[in-house]
Amino acid sequence: MFERAKGNNFGVITCQSCKAFFRRNANKSINVFNCEYEDNCDISIANRKTCKKCRLKKCFAVGMKKEWILNEDERQLRRKQIEDNRHKREKLMRDKEIKSIEQEITQEINDTNGGKLSQESALKLQLVSTQPSTQSLSANSHYLNKHESNCLLELLGAISHLTTPPIPSSNAVNGFFRSPEELMNYSVEVFDSYLSDFVDSIKKISAFQHICLNDQIALVKYGCLEVKMIRIGVSFDIKNKCWSFQTDNNDTIKLSLNLFKGFKTNTYSVLKKYLLRVVNELDHDHLILNLLVPILFFNPERPNIIHKEVVVLQQQLYVYLLQRYLRMKYGSESDVRNKFLRILNLMQDVQALDKLHKQNMITTVSLNNFGPLLKEILDIQTDLCIHN
Known part of the structure; x- marks a missing residue:
């Protein structure tokens, strides 16, 4: 509410500072805080730290909801859901890439005579990394390098x-x-x-x-x-x-x-x-x-x-x-x-x-x-x- 808004937090568009403040204090009784100015502070970016009670009241007044604060179990479940969704997206991307690879291999073999692949045709495949061929790829790379793809194409062409x-x-x-x-x-x-x-x-x-x-x-x-x-x-x-x-x-x-x-x-x-x-x-x-x-x-x-x-x-x-x-x-x-x-x-x-x-x-x-x-x-x- 005081700095540049970063997103929808607990039902209201707020800055990160107010998001963190509300998460820490919303579940506490408002009476545990004291106000030296009869609960009537004018909360601004300059004095927001001087009165927690009035700042919390303002959070509630603009519509922030403490029911939306996750407990530890809910936060762990949320993190797990985010991680699972990330894995699903990565798997979907890999599956699409593998399917594309298999289709290109099949087409390349069908387009050759007797399954014998030329160097030129092998280099056309998207299996080859976009990095220079002289640069070695790590074992965790999601691409086959030129030598690896040529070996695979040679094998599939032979046993087809x-x-x-x-x-x-x-x-x-x-x-x-x-x-x-x-x-x-x-x-x-x-x-x-x-x-x-x-x-x-x-x-x-x-x-x-x-x-x-x-x-x-x-x-x-x-x-x-x-x-x-x-x-x-x-x-x-x-x-x-x-x-x-x-x-x-x-x-x-x-x-x-x-x-x-x-x-x-x-x-x-x-x-x-x-x-x-x-x-x-x-x-x-x-x-x-x-x-x-x-x-x-x-x-x-x-x-x-x-x-x-x-x-x-x-x-x-x-x-x-x-x-x-x-x-x-x-x-x-x-x-x-x-x-x-x-x-x-x-x-x-x-x-x-x-x-x-x-x-x-x-x-x-x-x-x-x-x-x-x-x-x-x-x-x-x-x-x-x-x-x-």
């Missing part, structure tokens, strides 16, 4: 071609796979085609080129089916609880999750657990699943690896990239740390599914139907196939 081969139309009876045996026979039948596509895709990742031939072979042999298990989380239709595939005559055939109940192993329960984690832990975020592909693939603990330190280096690159993406999406360090650990737990589900898938193929399909590449991947000896 890991598609399921067309299914023979003879399998599309009633539009569904009919039995576990039919599914496993199909998996064996198309394995060579899948492996060829997998090798072509993984060779497009520059990190793979830094690894010696012996270690490349070991990584492909022991990692190709695990990557396939990750990818089933990308294509799963959670609403209809099935996968959809194209046949060789452009019809659609569906694979129901319930079909896996027919396996003698516990495939159904492990698979369902994995798919639910994809939805609940990853918010069905396909970008996170795709980042798990190289983390799982570049596993230095694979058999027959010679240069483990080189493989570890490539794996750490994508671990770091996943952590950077999570910081962009979730913001809070504690949230990022917890989310990252839960995501890594998915890898245990993937490895369990890989073992079950191999076991199901071996026990369901005649080994004589296995091609030489699949026999090598599964370490099946030729003499075992002859007597099967």
Whole structure:
């Protein structure tokens, strides 16, 4: 009321000084204060501190309401609401930014030939920081720098071609796979085609080129089916609880999750657990699943690896990239740390599914139907196939 007004305080436009005075004294009885001039002081900016009683009376007279003063519990609740609203606004901004990033990545990949990105096209993306490229960004930055964005684009461009081969139309009876045996026979039948596509895709990742031939072979042999298990989380239709595939005559055939109940192993329960984690832990975020592909693939603990330190280096690159993406999406360090650990737990589900898938193929399909590449991947000896 005496200085320049700063806002609406307790129902009246006042200065900060009167706001603070009223909060301190409004709940006190006005009779605890004494006035030396018969309660008739002319309160102004010059003498406002000389008589608290008349100043308080003037506050009430202009309409300030003590009922609007918050107690300690109410102030804490108010602060919490403000903080929660701030977090919601920040999350909304991050979600919009992530969605924009994903759309730009998808468009950029679709606009390239064979998923191979040029340096010029990669630099067009808004993923790149507005800061000079020579200036390093902190780990908490909400932008990927040029090197990080190029690595991400390279990865997504490479694995975008890991598609399921067309299914023979003879399998599309009633539009569904009919039995576990039919599914496993199909998996064996198309394995060579899948492996060829997998090798072509993984060779497009520059990190793979830094690894010696012996270690490349070991990584492909022991990692190709695990990557396939990750990818089933990308294509799963959670609403209809099935996968959809194209046949060789452009019809659609569906694979129901319930079909896996027919396996003698516990495939159904492990698979369902994995798919639910994809939805609940990853918010069905396909970008996170795709980042798990190289983390799982570049596993230095694979058999027959010679240069483990080189493989570890490539794996750490994508671990770091996943952590950077999570910081962009979730913001809070504690949230990022917890989310990252839960995501890594998915890898245990993937490895369990890989073992079950191999076991199901071996026990369901005649080994004589296995091609030489699949026999090598599964370490099946030729003499075992002859007597099967």
